[in-house]
Amino acid sequence: MFGYVVRRLMSxxxxxxxxxxxxxxxxxxxxxxxxxxxCEGSGRACTPERLANIExxxxxxxxxxxxxxxxxxxxxxxxxxxIGAAEYDCGAPCFGVSYGTRAQVTDELKERIVPTILIAxxxxxxxxxxxxGIGIAAAARRGTIGDRVMVSGSLLVSSVPYYLLCLLAWLxxxxxxxxxxxxxxxxxxxxxxxxxxxxxxxxxxxxGVASSPVYARYSRGQMVDTLGDDFIRTAKAKxxxxxxxxxKHALRAAIVPIVTIFGLDFGTLLAGTIFTxxxxxxxGIGVWGLDAIRPPQDLPILTVTVxxxxxxxxxxNLIVDLxxxxxxxxxxxx
Amino acid sequence: xxxxxxxxxxxxxxxxxxxxxxxxxxxxxxxxTVRFPTADGLVQAVSNLSYSVExxxxxxxxxxxxxGKSVSSMAVLGLHDxxxxxxxxxxxxxxxxIVGLSDAHMRQMxxxxxxxxxxxxxxxxxxxxxxxxxxTEAYRIHHxxxxxxxxxxxxxxxxxxxxxxxxxxxxxxxxxxxxxxxRQRVMIAMGLINDPSLLIADEPTTALDVTVQAQIxxxxxxxQREFNSAIIMITHDLGVIAEMADDVLVMYSGRAVEYGxxxxxxxxxxxxxxxxxxxxxxxxxSDINARMIPIPGTPPSLLHPPTGCAFEARCNHSDKxxxxxxxxxxxxxxxxxxxxxxxxxxxxxxxxxxxxxEVLPQIAPDLAASASNQSSEES
Numbered sequence: 001m002f003g004y005v006v007r008r009l010m011s012x013x014x015x016x017x018x019x020x021x022x023x024x025x026x027x028x029x030x031x032x033x034x035x036x037x038x039c040e041g042s043g044r045a046c047t048p049e050r051l052a053n054i055e056x057x058x059x060x061x062x063x064x065x066x067x068x069x070x071x072x073x074x075x076x077x078x079x080x081x082x083i084g085a086a087e088y089d090c091g092a093p094c095f096g097v098s099y100g101t102r103a104q105v106t107d108e109l110k111e112r113i114v115p116t117i118l119i120a121x122x123x124x125x126x127x128x129x130x131x132x133g134i135g136i137a138a139a140a141r142r143g144t145i146g147d148r149v150m151v152s153g154s155l156l157v158s159s160v161p162y163y164l165l166c167l168l169a170w171l172x173x174x175x176x177x178x179x180x181x182x183x184x185x186x187x188x189x190x191x192x193x194x195x196x197x198x199x200x201x202x203x204x205x206x207x208g209v210a211s212s213p214v215y216a217r218y219s220r221g222q223m224v225d226t227l228g229d230d231f232i233r234t235a236k237a238k239x240x241x242x243x244x245x246x247x248k249h250a251l252r253a254a255i256v257p258i259v260t261i262f263g264l265d266f267g268t269l270l271a272g273t274i275f276t277x278x279x280x281x282x283x284g285i286g287v288w289g290l291d292a293i294r295p296p297q298d299l300p301i302l303t304v305t306v307x308x309x310x311x312x313x314x315x316x317n318l319i320v321d322l323x324x325x326x327x328x329x330x331x332x333x334x
Numbered sequence: 335x336x337x338x339x340x341x342x343x344x345x346x347x348x349x350x351x352x353x354x355x356x357x358x359x360x361x362x363x364x365x366x367t368v369r370f371p372t373a374d375g376l377v378q379a380v381s382n383l384s385y386s387v388e389x390x391x392x393x394x395x396x397x398x399x400x401x402g403k404s405v406s407s408m409a410v411l412g413l414h415d416x417x418x419x420x421x422x423x424x425x426x427x428x429x430x431x432i433v434g435l436s437d438a439h440m441r442q443m444x445x446x447x448x449x450x451x452x453x454x455x456x457x458x459x460x461x462x463x464x465x466x467x468x469x470t471e472a473y474r475i476h477h478x479x480x481x482x483x484x485x486x487x488x489x490x491x492x493x494x495x496x497x498x499x500x501x502x503x504x505x506x507x508x509x510x511x512x513x514x515x516x517r518q519r520v521m522i523a524m525g526l527i528n529d530p531s532l533l534i535a536d537e538p539t540t541a542l543d544v545t546v547q548a549q550i551x552x553x554x555x556x557x558q559r560e561f562n563s564a565i566i567m568i569t570h571d572l573g574v575i576a577e578m579a580d581d582v583l584v585m586y587s588g589r590a591v592e593y594g595x596x597x598x599x600x601x602x603x604x605x606x607x608x609x610x611x612x613x614x615x616x617x618x619x620s621d622i623n624a625r626m627i628p629i630p631g632t633p634p635s636l637l638h639p640p641t642g643c644a645f646e647a648r649c650n651h652s653d654k655x656x657x658x659x660x661x662x663x664x665x666x667x668x669x670x671x672x673x674x675x676x677x678x679x680x681x682x683x684x685x686x687x688x689x690x691x692e693v694l695p696q697i698a699p700d701l702a703a704s705a706s707n708q709s710s711e712e713s
Contacts, residue, residue: 143417144417229457230454230458233458234459237411237413238471238524239440239472239475240441240475242437253460253461329461329462329508330510
């Protein structure tokens with residue numbers, strides 16, 4: 001088990017390094033120089049000479065591998081970041097300085113990651129309870145009208161485009177009525193956790209409801225399969241109540257693949273919930289990355305959002321595998 | 335099609351007590367019919383089945399896949415979903431008719447006075463719970479006052495009794511950590527943990543190799559002697575029947591086709607399907623050139639069973655019956671020429687003579703020779 005974890009951790013680090021290098025390389029070798037926005041944003045005319053100077057000051061004239069090395073070294077021990085004529089002291093972990101705002105990327109990351117994590121957790125709580133709950137209920141009533149209503153209802157919800165669902169919710173529940181009057185992100189540092197909670201309630205609900213159909217259908221399928229298993233017949237033959245058979249025996253077996261899917265989904269959510277953040281005006285990771293990719297591109301921000309996304313996905317994969325070993329005693333990790 | 339419910343709505347407690355009679359065998363299945371409505375039509379899984387088992391006795395039920403062996407036995411435990419199965423007739427356990435009984439009443443019986451052990455214990459045990467947890471769960475559901483400690487002691491005791499070495503530590507293992515034979519013992523321990531009066535064993539030795547199979551059968555017999563329980567042994571292995579059963583019920587296409595004492599059925603079968611079963615048993619002691627004779631064809635669809643004898647299409651003796659009786663008329667279960675306890679569902683006149691003269695010489699020439707000598711000496 002221990003050896004397995006160490007090996008998995010090492011391969012995870014490798015994946016993260018490769019992913020971040022890929023992003024780095026794409027922008028380095030891309031058609032427009034990362035220094036272009038800095039050059040244009042300085043107010044003076046951007047001549048080829050100035051551009052070359054800025055590139056040189058930023059180290060963009062060096063080979064991509066060397067620049068990547070400098071960047072990663074900064075992540076570990078910190079470095080001095082030079083943009084044009086300005087020099088910034090960037091402490092570890094240093095992810096650079098934004099070309100646009102000249103703010104330390106690490107500081108903004110710390111702020112931006114909070115609402116994204118909150119939305120991911122809140123949305124997950126909603127779709128796990130609603131989606132999996134509907135799945136279990138539908139499987140237990142398989143073939144009845146209730147089952148059909150739940151299945152077609154979730155199909156209906158899942159056929160509404162997500163951005164439309166977000167917009168409708170925002171329009172009707174925040175703007176036109178006072179059901180969720182204070183939607184948006186109010187940082188915890190404001191000292192009003194209740195306001196933070198109510199502000200994110202609608203985004204979480206919408207995200208959760210939109211993801212529920214997938215979980216409803218998936219967990220219904222898993223439960224229907226499991227309910228046909230021999231050990232369910234054994235459980236009934238013992239004289240157990242229907243509820244015990246359903247939850248203690250069937251759900252216990254069906255939950256394993258659901259947890260697997262959830263782990264991967266959760267990693268993706270943490271990497272950024274772009275639509276949700278954009279429409280409900282939440283300054284999270286997703287919107288940050290989205291804004292950074294629009295001209296003038298902000299390479300340090302783009303790199304960190306991709307890097308953080310890769311970290312979350314790799315880590316959640318790792319956790320899924322470890323949890324799998326705990327949930328299913330037949331899986332020997334070694 | 336009318337949606338009439340064949341079940342009596344709810345058995346009243348007084349009624350059940352009144353039905354109990356001292357002289358009746360522990361389990362009496364009377365005119366049991368099980369049907370499953372499907373999109374393709376009504377599957378007639380079991381039709382007009384009657385049999386009984388006494389305490390301390392073993393009934394063997396044989397027949398090929400889809401003959402209704404398991405479906406009828408699961409009905410005894412009330413394991414069919416009432417939404418998907420139509421059940422009529424009566425199943426009296428200890429004098430009490432359980433057909434149409436509420437789930438709450440059935441649960442008191444399931445795993446307690448009537449228990450079932452299934453084939454393929456790897457699939458039939460929950461993969462994620464330790465066997466100890468599964469055994470104690472079975473015990474505590476019917477002994478609510480028992481503490482966890484008592485239940486665990488009982489689980490260890492049962493594992494010990496079914497011959498699992500070091501039960502004290504194995505009780506904490508998961509099913510996949512046992513060998514096939516040991517796992518089947520766990521299954522048996524779970525079935526017997528509440529000292530059931532009736533044990534239904536659904537092909538308990540099917541997936542096991544022959545030596546383990548013999549051990550499991552010995553174990554069941556020992557336990558039966560100890561607890562005086564009735565056993566229903568569902569199998570398609572006539573060897574198991576010969577070793578275990580007091581009575582034999584041969585099923586074909588959802589119906590009983592032959593029913594009687596084990597020795598009678600095995601030595602003087604009167605129904606061509608039973609002959610076919612006997613002919614398809616490989617025999618290591620016989621001439622190595624002797625052939626195993628398969629029954630040609632396949633069983634009829636349970637959706638559209640034939641109006642006559644269900645075996646008629648595969649039977650090569652139907653020409654001995656006058657006219658097209660076999661194809662048009664379903665024979666009744668009735669005694670043949672060998673006493674009232676041996677019932678068969680067949681139109682053939684004097685089947686015993688046909689068996690001795692035509693079938694036995696093919697499958698066991700030595701036996702046939704000695705039998706004919708015997709009969710000539712007798713005459």
